[in-house]
Amino acid sequence: MLLTPGPTAMPPSVREAMSEELINPDVDPRFADRYDAVLDKLGTVFGTDDEVVVMGGEGILGLEAAVASTVAPGDRVLCLSNGPYGDGFTDFVESYGGESTLVDADYDDSLPLADLERTLAGGEYDVATMVHCETPTGTLNELSPALDLFDEHDVLTVVDAVSSLGGTPVPTDRIDICLGASQKCFSAPPGLAIASVSAAAWERIEDRDPASLYTNLLPWHGAEQPYPYTHLTTLVVALDEALDLLLGEGLDAVYDRHQEVAAHCRARGRDLGLEPYPGPERSSPTVTAFSVPGRATELQDRLREDHDVTLSTGFGDLAADVLRVGHMGYNADLDRVERAMDALAAER
Numbered sequence: 115m116l117l118t119p120g121p122t123a124m125p126p127s128v129r130e131a132m133s134e135e136l137i138n139p140d141v142d143p144r145f146a147d148r149y150d151a152v153l154d155k156l157g158t159v160f161g162t163d164d165e166v167v168v169m170g171g172e173g174i175l176g177l178e179a180a181v182a183s184t185v186a187p188g189d190r191v192l193c194l195s196n197g198p199y200g201d202g203f204t205d206f207v208e209s210y211g212g213e214s215t216l217v218d219a220d221y222d223d224s225l226p227l228a229d230l231e232r233t234l235a236g237g238e239y240d241v242a243t244m245v246h247c248e249t250p251t252g253t254l255n256e257l258s259p260a261l262d263l264f265d266e267h268d269v270l271t272v273v274d275a276v277s278s279l280g281g282t283p284v285p286t287d288r289i290d291i292c293l294g295a296s297q298k299c300f301s302a303p304p305g306l307a308i309a310s311v312s313a314a315a316w317e318r319i320e321d322r323d324p325a326s327l328y329t330n331l332l333p334w335h336g337a338e339q340p341y342p343y344t345h346l347t348t349l350v351v352a353l354d355e356a357l358d359l360l361l362g363e364g365l366d367a368v369y370d371r372h373q374e375v376a377a378h379c380r381a382r383g384r385d386l387g388l389e390p391y392p393g394p395e396r397s398s399p400t401v402t403a404f405s406v407p408g409r410a411t412e413l414q415d416r417l418r419e420d421h422d423v424t425l426s427t428g429f430g431d432l433a434a435d436v437l438r439v440g441h442m443g444y445n446a447d448l449d450r451v452e453r454a455m456d457a458l459a460a461e462r
């Protein structure tokens with residue numbers, strides 16, 4: 115039983131959708147219609163009228179494309195961070211010639227707003243990056259105060275909402291480029307990078323005329339030819355089915371289900387003496403990272419071998435100390451999480 119924080123297990127109907135006969139996305143109008151429908155449904159999940167694009171490639175492609183398309187050599191980018199993905203934006207920025215300024219906090223802390231305010235007062239920035247749910251630490255960041263500051267200072271915002279979109283509300287309408295991925299809360303297969311792009315972001319991208327090729331968002335802009343390369347038809351069909359399930363249930367019901375399952379997971383953890391790594395008030399409804407100092411790999415192995423339950427450890431500095439239960443999408447399910455926690459109780 116796969117209960118990692120992405121890829122998640124997939125609902126049976128999404129798996130079945132993948133066995134539909136293949137159509138050629140470049141010549142068969144049925145694919146274009148389906149793709150348009152997927153974009154409309156994603157607009158509803160994002161809660162925005164901004165243009166949405168779905169690129170063939172996993173989540174990282176979206177992060178890199180957002181930076182490659184908005185950052186030219188010499189551009190100043192503020193990377194706000196309290197986790198590995200927030201820190202990692204500096205690598206993208208530097209690799210496209212931008213000047214990155216990292217404003218960071220400890221991984222178990224909240225976003226450093228006082229430092230952010232000071233840094234913005236001390237210099238001009240073109241673009242800001244940040245992460246909504248830091249999946250490796252199980253932290254959901256409150257974005258509004260940072261977005262207020264970026265608004266005040268007229269900075270274009272890029273937000274990684276890869277592991278929150280579709281599982282908890284994301285303030286997409288306040289974000290210029292908001293990023294998601296198919297294999298997290300949508301419970302579709304990995305392979306599609308999703309982005310909503312504001313008019314201001316398109317303006318900047320057109321101005322920049324990005325030199326990058328495959329990571330350039332510009333060829334995806336506009337209704338005439340919405341996908342410039344052969345699309346990953348089977349994955350789009352699977353995402354379409356996943357979106358039908360999500361919207362059929364209703365976004366509010368989906369968000370409530372994530373909250374309920376997350377609360378249950380943490381209550382079971384507390385009974386076992388396990389606390390969420392960033393503290394309960396900062397933990398994401400989509401993933402719980404339990405602190406298990408020095409025992410993460412051993413517990414992960416025993417759960418997989420003896421109970422057929424696959425969880426994730428942390429990574430980087432947290433690899434040995436954190437065990438993560440992904441309760442997102444199809445896995446935001448009381449029975450599935452109960453089974454994982456029963457297994458953990460047996461091995462604790």
Ligand SMILES: Cc1ncc(COP(=O)(O)O)c(C=O)c1O
Pocket residue numbers: 120172173174175177199245247248249250274276277295304
């Ligand atoms: C917050 C966050 N951003 C980006 C990614 C990258 O997505 P992918 O692994 O699909 O490239 C992940 C994947 O786990 C993630 O958790």
